[in-house]
Amino acid sequence: MNKIAFSALLFTSIIYSQSNDQQMLKNIYAFTLTNSKCYSWLDDLSNKIGSRMSGSVGAEKAVAYVKAQLETLGLDKVYLQEVMVPKWVRGEKETAFILDNKAKVSIPICALGGSVATSKNGLTAEVIEVHSLKELETLGADKIKGKIVFYNRPFEAANIDAFKSYGGCVDQRYSGAGKAAKMGAVATIVRSMGFRLDDFPHTGAQSYGDLPKDQYIPTAAISTNAAELLSKKLKENKGLKFFMKLSCQTFDDVLSYNVIGEITGSEHPEKIMVVGGHLDSWDLADGSHDDGAGVVQSMGVLELFKKLNYKPKNTIRAVLFMNEEFGGRGGRKYEELSKLNKENHIFALESDAGGFSPRGFSFECDGVNFEKVTNWKYLFEPYLIHSFTIDHTGSDIEHLTSAKIVKAGLRPDSQRYFDYHHAANDKFDAVNKRELELGTAAMASLTYLFDQNGID
Numbered sequence: 001m002n003k004i005a006f007s008a009l010l011f012t013s014i015i016y017s018q019s020n021d022q023q024m025l026k027n028i029y030a031f032t033l034t035n036s037k038c039y040s041w042l043d044d045l046s047n048k049i050g051s052r053m054s055g056s057v058g059a060e061k062a063v064a065y066v067k068a069q070l071e072t073l074g075l076d077k078v079y080l081q082e083v084m085v086p087k088w089v090r091g092e093k094e095t096a097f098i099l100d101n102k103a104k105v106s107i108p109i110c111a112l113g114g115s116v117a118t119s120k121n122g123l124t125a126e127v128i129e130v131h132s133l134k135e136l137e138t139l140g141a142d143k144i145k146g147k148i149v150f151y152n153r154p155f156e157a158a159n160i161d162a163f164k165s166y167g168g169c170v171d172q173r174y175s176g177a178g179k180a181a182k183m184g185a186v187a188t189i190v191r192s193m194g195f196r197l198d199d200f201p202h203t204g205a206q207s208y209g210d211l212p213k214d215q216y217i218p219t220a221a222i223s224t225n226a227a228e229l230l231s232k233k234l235k236e237n238k239g240l241k242f243f244m245k246l247s248c249q250t251f252d253d254v255l256s257y258n259v260i261g262e263i264t265g266s267e268h269p270e271k272i273m274v275v276g277g278h279l280d281s282w283d284l285a286d287g288s289h290d291d292g293a294g295v296v297q298s299m300g301v302l303e304l305f306k307k308l309n310y311k312p313k314n315t316i317r318a319v320l321f322m323n324e325e326f327g328g329r330g331g332r333k334y335e336e337l338s339k340l341n342k343e344n345h346i347f348a349l350e351s352d353a354g355g356f357s358p359r360g361f362s363f364e365c366d367g368v369n370f371e372k373v374t375n376w377k378y379l380f381e382p383y384l385i386h387s388f389t390i391d392h393t394g395s396d397i398e399h400l401t402s403a404k405i406v407k408a409g410l411r412p413d414s415q416r417y418f419d420y421h422h423a424a425n426d427k428f429d430a431v432n433k434r435e436l437e438l439g440t441a442a443m444a445s446l447t448y449l450f451d452q453n454g455i456d
Contacts, residue, residue: 036440041069045065062280067259081258082256094111108223112190118245145183146184148189154224155168162418176190177217177218178209180217192223203284204282220244258279262316273348274316274345277291278323278330279295279330286426289431290325290421298443321396331395348393348405348408350409355436356439357438359385360386362389363388363393365390393409
């Protein structure tokens with residue numbers, strides 16, 4: 001064959017491949033928007049099971065439910081993976097008041113994950129407002145001792161990516177109690193993580209760091225409206241006091257499970273591709289966006305491939321991780337067993353940013369594979385997927401350490417996510433069916449392309 005004939009054959013092959021890919025993506029979107037079960041699965045998780053706090057009865061029910069649903073899809077394998085998880089219980093509803101010149105103003109408040117309780121009668125102390133961990137250190141122990149530290153750094157409104165604003169504030173929630181306790185504070189409260197001014201306090205993980213247990217102090221979040229009010233009143237009366245009562249408790253670790261379903265690869269069964277989300281949620285609501293959406297989208301990828309009779313070259317797994325919110329035990333256990341079994345993961349895609357309209361993907365990979373992804377942009381643009389960035393991909397898949405792997409994170413529009421994140425309004429009615437399904441289709445499309453083309 002001469003060079004001209006070979007070039008013509010190669011060009012024809014490329015055009016044929018592109019045409020096949022375009023048609024497959026059309027089929028993926030058409031099926032997902034008309035036949036996917038992902039929205040009804042989310043309805044069950046949210047409205048029949050509800051919150052799925054690590055170590056809770058809700059988490060147990062969710063494990064059983066998604067395992068049973070995966071078994072209806074005719075997958076090659078569906079199984080559970082044991083993992084020991086922490087068990088923390090909020091207890092009776094928290095209460096808080098601003099005490100200002102004998103006036104008592106009720107404040108929406110919720111304990112942060114892992115917090116210790118106050119005494120049965122609650123805790124009352126003066127409040128000192130700070131806007132960063134650095135400001136806390138600058139003030140010094142003399143000004144902090146015996147007081148409730150109020151962390152009040154708001155989200156940076158100028159950021160387009162809401163997760164950038166979250167990253168700029170979350171250290172005060174996660175590390176604030178431990179830092180303040182070392183300086184003699186009796187408790188901490190933190191402004192909830194979000195742009196919107198409302199009356200929903202947002203819980204979340206926190207850590208006391210290396211602090212001895214007998215030095216732990218109660219820590220909680222207050223709503224953004226409450227933070228604005230407290231800050232205003234402190235300017236008027238620096239001597240005002242704050243009352244809070246928390247009844248939370250930590251128990252011994254309990255047994256739980258990651259849930260895994262897989263389609264065995266037809267050509268390279270030893271090469272594993274993961275789509276996943278975390279099955280646990282916080283306890284204030286259904287966890288429909290965080291991360292019920294990611295769970296059902298990952299299940300939806302396998303459902304779609306089975307219904308379209310697609311035979312993947314590589315083994316594709318949906319991994320529904322347990323305990324992402326409060327310790328990351330599920331992701332760590334999955335990687336531990338992966339190493340023990342000498343598994344080779346070539347691709348992992350996580351959905352843990354809500355069920356809103358997908359805008360693109362973040363990637364953790366080398367330059368060669370990122371160039372490969374950007375060459376697929378034209379396939380995604382008809383579906384309004386435009387953003388391909390190098391950035392963090394997911395808390396559960398970050399533990400995977402195969403020698404050569406591409407990691408990806410589904411990136412929906414982030415503007416409304418923190419209106420619901422870890423709050424009592426993260427419920428089923430906050431998720432739009434079509435937006436959820438579009439995310440499923442985007443995940444399936446990217447998985448298909450990597451399955452067909454491999455990684456470099």
